[in-house]
Amino acid sequence: MVVGGILVTLRTAIAKEVSQTETIVDVLPAAELAEKEVSELFGIEFAGHPRQANLILPDGWPADKKPLRKPLMGNVIPQARLTVENLLRDAASVRVSPSSMSRREKAGLPKRPAMASAKEESMKEFIDLVIRTGFDKRAGYDWEKRKLRYK
Amino acid sequence: MNRQTLFLGCVIPLRFPGIEVAARRVFRELGVDCVELEGYSCCPEPVVLGLADKELGIAVSARNLSLAEEAGADLVVLCNGCFETLVEADAVLRHDEAVRSNVTQVLAAIGRRYEGKIKIKHFIEFLHEDVGTDRIRKTLKRPMDVAVACHYGCHLFRETAGLGGGFGRQVGGLRSRAALLRFSHRPVRQGCGSQGAPLTQSQCIEQDSCRGGDLLLSRVSEPI
Numbered sequence: 594m595v596v597g598g599i600l601v602t603l604r605t606a607i608a609k610e611v612s613q614t615e616t617i618v619d620v621l622p623a624a625e626l627a628e629k630e631v632s633e634l635f636g637i638e639f640a641g642h643p644r645q646a647n648l649i650l651p652d653g654w655p656a657d658k659k660p661l662r663k664p665l666m667g668n669v670i671p672q673a674r675l676t677v678e679n680l681l682r683d684a685a686s687v688r689v690s691p692s693s694m695s696r697r698e699k700a701g702l703p704k705r706p707a708m709a710s711a712k713e714e715s716m717k718e719f720i721d722l723v724i725r726t727g728f729d730k731r732a733g734y735d736w737e738k739r740k741l742r743y744k
Numbered sequence: 745m746n747r748q749t750l751f752l753g754c755v756i757p758l759r760f761p762g763i764e765v766a767a768r769r770v771f772r773e774l775g776v777d778c779v780e781l782e783g784y785s786c787c788p789e790p791v792v793l794g795l796a797d798k799e800l801g802i803a804v805s806a807r808n809l810s811l812a813e814e815a816g817a818d819l820v821v822l823c824n825g826c827f828e829t830l831v832e833a834d835a836v837l838r839h840d841e842a843v844r845s846n847v848t849q850v851l852a853a854i855g856r857r858y859e860g861k862i863k864i865k866h867f868i869e870f871l872h873e874d875v876g877t878d879r880i881r882k883t884l885k886r887p888m889d890v891a892v893a894c895h896y897g898c899h900l901f902r903e904t905a906g907l908g909g910g911f912g913r914q915v916g917g918l919r920s921r922a923a924l925l926r927f928s929h930r931p932v933r934q935g936c937g938s939q940g941a942p943l944t945q946s947q948c949i950e951q952d953s954c955r956g957g958d959l960l961l962s963r964v965s966e967p968i
Contacts (some may be wrong), residue, residue: 673792680793684785685754693758706757707780715783719855722807725850728800736853 594621607637608668610733616642634661667733669741677732678740683721684709748870749779749815749862751808751830753823754786757878767822767867774875779817784808790899799846805833806847807813818863822897827866834864855949866900935951 607614607647616639618625636659647654653688658668668676676686683689685708694704709715723729733742750771756763770779787792789802806864812819821827837844838860865873871880895949 603782645850669796671791673796676789676792677796680786686786686789687754687758688794689758692866696759697757697761700755700761702761705783706752706764707782707787708754708757709783712783718783718805718856719785719823722803722850723800725853726800726803727799728795731797737795 594623608731610667612636612732613640615640618643618702632657635659636662666733667741667743669732674741674744677734681720681723681729681734682739684716745819746775747779748816749759749781749812749820749824751781751784751787751812751821751826753821753826756823765954770871773833774879777817779815781808781811781819781844784811785861787823787829790825790829790832801829802833802843803837803847803850805830806837806851806858807856808854809834809837809862809864810851812854813858813862818865820865820867822867824866824897827864828899830864834860877948918968 594603603617605614614637616624616628618628618639619641625642625644626648628684629640629644631637632642633641633647633650633654641744651662679686679688679732687693687712689705689708696707698704705711709719728734735742748771750767752764752767768778787805788801788809790801793801809819821830827946837847837858848857876911
């Protein structure tokens with residue numbers, strides 16, 4: 594948009610997993626079609642957008658199909674992805690692996706420390722906590738495959 | 745003092761169980777009843793995870809703290825990173841009403857609560873302040889006249905932004921352990937360059953810690 598002869602470009606950044614931001618149509622009516630296009634093709638919702646009907650896609654197009662949307666990326670930086678996967682799988686930043694258990698046995702300790710992963714009830718509670726914070730959605734974690742949906 | 749909950753974290757019990765064994769033996773020799781923190785999770789890791797998602801970080805820390813509170817004994821933390829995370833989370837929960845309200849709701853939903861009734865201490869802080877060098881000296885079975893270079897690790901000294909924190913308050917106390925150890929080299933506060941710091945340089949609080957282990961080793965080699 595142009596304000597007082599100056600070309601202004603507005604940008605915002607949101608996690609793809611969140612996929613929602615606020616409309617600016619109320620302050621910049623010309624944004625209506627651009628927001629609608631982004632919404633239909635990329636699946637970004639603009640809260641408060643006045644137009645409900647499709648602009649580009651045909652009527653009856655499946656709501657969950659976004660033609661130009663790339664695979665979802667969450668808010669986890671590449672360097673943290675392994676740690677996050679470990680956390681959501683074992684409630685630990687490093688894997689509870691056969692080698693770690695063997696190492697503990699050699700040291701005269703129980704195979705597993707008293708962590709949540711050693712007790713089903715505690716692990717369920719931990720996962721429940723994670724889900725209630727909404728982190729799994731922000732991060733794009735697939736609970737079935739037990740890993741992030743991107744590398 | 746005789747009953748403490750030991751927070752081991754992830755890396756020590758899974759990668760370096762010898763440290764856990766040593767800590768448990770020290771507790772036993774000092775007559776400290778070690779309460780197991782059943783069902784605890786990653787603290788969570790302060791650099792990578794802590795910066796990736798603050799909301800998750802505080803909630804996970806609060807759950808760990810609620811477990812410790814339920815256990816009914818103060819929390820002694822063995823790992824520097826876990827210490828930083830848990831002390832910071834406790835400080836944020838005490839000072840930030842909005843965060844506390846949000847976390848309290850999440851905890852309540854899983855049947856937990858944290859009221860801030862416990863103290864959180866680092867293992868060496870516990871040894872110095874609660875046990876004391878005199879008692880440690882009496883417990884020694886084989887006094888060792890060894891020269892050591894002391895590396896505290898940077899997480900022990902970080903402060904919670906705007907909340908004081910005061911990890912650095914321990915410097916004097918740590919150095920007073922010279923009564924038990926003969927320091928042959930100048931103590932350094934250089935980061936080891938390990939784990940998350942080099943991975944998140946742009947977000948790293950203590951830029952010095954990003955320079956890697958080489959610089960640390962060069963500093964350690966400076967004799968007093």
